[in-house]
Amino acid sequence: MPLRQRFKISPTSRGAIFKLKRWFYLNFFSKASAEVREQNRQAWLELSRKLIDELNKRGASDKPARITLEYEKGINNEFIPVSATIELMEIKPLEVITVELRKVGGVKT
Numbered sequence: 001m002p003l004r005q006r007f008k009i010s011p012t013s014r015g016a017i018f019k020l021k022r023w024f025y026l027n028f029f030s031k032a033s034a035e036v037r038e039q040n041r042q043a044w045l046e047l048s049r050k051l052i053d054e055l056n057k058r059g060a061s062d063k064p065a066r067i068t069l070e071y072e073k074g075i076n077n078e079f080i081p082v083s084a085t086i087e088l089m090e091i092k093p094l095e096v097i098t099v100e101l102r103k104v105g106g107v108k109t
Helices: 013-029 034-058
Strands: 003-006 065-073 079-088
Touching: 013 034, 013 065, 013 079, 034 079
Parallel strands: none
Antiparallel strands: 003 065, 065 079
């Protein structure tokens, strides 16, 4: 059964991939043996390449995004990505609130 890792929303999709990269290197690279480390690195490179290609097709590298990764973990800490979901967001104001601290003319309220 695949495991799932959902990341916080990032201001850009490039930032979301960077969060995913840091998570990957912490969990599957630094703690692995040399043989497994290279195998995991190749799996990461393939995953990141596909994510970047997909985002570039849509021109979405500067849009806010959140990534959810489904993966499997092998017996020797192998990283086996199953799927990645990228949620592209839009930042827009819901409501504008103005709080006045002084009246025009310098008289405090």
